Amino acid sequence: MGAAAQRALIKRTNILNMSKSTTFQEASEVMSAVFNVPPQVYRRVIKSDLDVARAFGNNQTPNPYEEMDFDEICNELWGGTNRVSLAIAQNDKKQRTASEDIDLARKLAYAALKGVMSESSHYKCMLKENYRNNEDVSKPGHFNPDILAKIMFDVHVTDQGASPAADMQNYLTKLEDEWKAVYMHDNEQVYEYVHRYNSARNACTTAGGRSINPMADTMQFINRLNGKYAGLKLLYSNRSRPWPATVQDAYMEADEFKDLEPIHAHSRHQPAGQPPMAQTARTLAFQAKIDRPTGSDKEYTPAQTAKYQRRQAVMKIRATALQNQPEGTSFCARCGKTGHPTLDCRTEHKSVDAFDEKVTEMSGVMKPQTWTGKPADAR
Numbered sequence: 001m002g003a004a005a006q007r008a009l010i011k012r013t014n015i016l017n018m019s020k021s022t023t024f025q026e027a028s029e030v031m032s033a034v035f036n037v038p039p040q041v042y043r044r045v046i047k048s049d050l051d052v053a054r055a056f057g058n059n060q061t062p063n064p065y066e067e068m069d070f071d072e073i074c075n076e077l078w079g080g081t082n083r084v085s086l087a088i089a090q091n092d093k094k095q096r097t098a099s100e101d102i103d104l105a106r107k108l109a110y111a112a113l114k115g116v117m118s119e120s121s122h123y124k125c126m127l128k129e130n131y132r133n134n135e136d137v138s139k140p141g142h143f144n145p146d147i148l149a150k151i152m153f154d155v156h157v158t159d160q161g162a163s164p165a166a167d168m169q170n171y172l173t174k175l176e177d178e179w180k181a182v183y184m185h186d187n188e189q190v191y192e193y194v195h196r197y198n199s200a201r202n203a204c205t206t207a208g209g210r211s212i213n214p215m216a217d218t219m220q221f222i223n224r225l226n227g228k229y230a231g232l233k234l235l236y237s238n239r240s241r242p243w244p245a246t247v248q249d250a251y252m253e254a255d256e257f258k259d260l261e262p263i264h265a266h267s268r269h270q271p272a273g274q275p276p277m278a279q280t281a282r283t284l285a286f287q288a289k290i291d292r293p294t295g296s297d298k299e300y301t302p303a304q305t306a307k308y309q310r311r312q313a314v315m316k317i318r319a320t321a322l323q324n325q326p327e328g329t330s331f332c333a334r335c336g337k338t339g340h341p342t343l344d345c346r347t348e349h350k351s352v353d354a355f356d357e358k359v360t361e362m363s364g365v366m367k368p369q370t371w372t373g374k375p376a377d378a379r
Contacts, residue, residue: 026098027105034109038157039149044102052091053077053084110145113152123207124155127171175204184226186327190258194251197221214246221247225254232257306365313362 026044033042047055053073057063065073074081117125125131133139134147179200184193205211212220222233222244232254235241244250300308318331321338329338335347336355345352356367 026102027108030102030105031109034106034113034145034149038153039146041146042102044098046095047091049088049091052087056084056087106145107143110143110148113145113148117152119206121152121156123203125151126207128155172204172207172209175200175207175209179204179209180220183224184229186226187322188226190251190255193225194221194247197224198247215243218244218247218250222250222254229254229257306363306367309363309365310359310367313359316362317359 030042033040050070053070054063054065054068056073056077057065065076068076070084074084077083128151130147131151134142134144134151136142182193182197182200184190201217222229222236225233232241236243244253314333314336317336318333321336322329322331325338330341331338332340332345332347333342334345334355335351336358337347337351340346360366
C-alpha cells in the first residue's frame with residue numbers, strides 16, 4: 001500500500017467517523033490527528049482559572065487583563081469574584097464533558113482503524129513489538145489509536161517496514177515453534193485440537209513463516225494425536241490404512257475412530273511390549289469397519305444390542321463424571337463413581353443396583369439375565 005492508497009483509506013474512514021462524532025465538542029480534533037497522513041498526536045490544551053479570568057478581555061484589543069493576576073482581575077472586572085467564579089464553574093463542566101467526549105472519540109478511532117485492517121495487515125503489524133504491546137490488554141495504555149495509526153503508517157508507507165530483520169525473524173521463528181508445539185491434550189476433543197492446530201498453522205503461514213506440503217502437514221497433525229489414537233496411528237504407520245490426503249480428512253477419520261472406544265479396563269497381566277487389549281480391539285474394530293464392503297451389514301443378537309446400548313449410556317455418564325476431574329482419574333463402570341477402577345470396585349450392591357437402574361433408564365434396555373453383575377462382567 002502506497003501513501004496515496006493509505007491517504008484515500010484514511011479519508012474514507014475519517015468521513016465515516018466524523019459523521020458519527022458531530023455531537024462531540026473536541027472529537028473532530030482527535031479524528032483529524034489520528035487519521036492524518038502521517039498520523040499526529042492530539043494535544044489537548046486545558047484552560048486554567050487565570051486563563052478563564054483573562055478571557056473576559058478577549059473582545060478588546062489589546063486585552064486589558066493580559067498582564068494582570070487573578071486578584072487584580074477580580075477587583076477590576078464588573079461583577080468581581082462572583083462573575084469570575086461562575087465562568088470558572090462553566091469551564092470546569094465543559095472540560096469534564098470534553099474529557100469524556102475525547103475518550104469516546106479515541107475508542108471510536110481505534111475501532112475504525114482495526115476495522116479497515118485485513119488479516120495480512122494484522123500479521124505484518126504483529127512483527128512490531130509496539131503493536132503487540134498495544135494489543136495486550138494486561139498492559140496499561142493498551143488499544144491506543146495513536147500507536148496503532150503510527151504503526152500502520154510505518155508498515156504500509158515508510159521504507160523502514162514493520163521491524164528490523166532480526167526482530168522479524170525472531171517473531172516468525174516463534175510462530176513456527178508454536179505451530180510445532182501443538183499437541184492434543186489427554187481430555188481434549190478432536191474438534192478442539194484441529195481448531196488449535198489450524199489457528200497456529202494459519203498464523204505462521206499468513207505472517208510469512210515456513211510452510212510445509214499438505215502430506216507433511218497431515219502427518220504432523222496425526223502424529224500429535226494423544227494416546228487414545230495410538231491404534232489409528234498404527235494403522236497408518238504399518239500401511240494398513242492409506243494416509244489421508246488433507247488435515248480435514250484426517251480429522252474426520254479420527255472423529256470416527258473415537259466413537260469406537262470401548263469401556264475396557266487394562267489387564268494387569270498384559271505382556272510387556274504389547275499394546276493394551278482394549279486398544280487392539282478398538283483398532284481391529286475400526287479396520288473392520290473401514291474394510292467392510294458396502295451393503296454387508298452384520299446382524300447382532302438382542303443381547304449384543306442391549307450390551308452396546310447400555311455401554312453407550314455408561315460412556316455418557318463417564319464423560320459427565322470426569323468432566324471437572326483431574327487428569328488420570330479412574331472411573332468405575334460398575335458403580336458409576338470416580339476414584340477407583342472397575343476391577344477394584346468394593347461398592348455395596350445397593351449402590352450398584354441403583355447405578356444399573358440409571359443405565360437402564362438412559363439406554364432404554366434392561367440388563368441381560370446372563371450378566372452376573374460382578375466386576376469382570378463390566379469390562
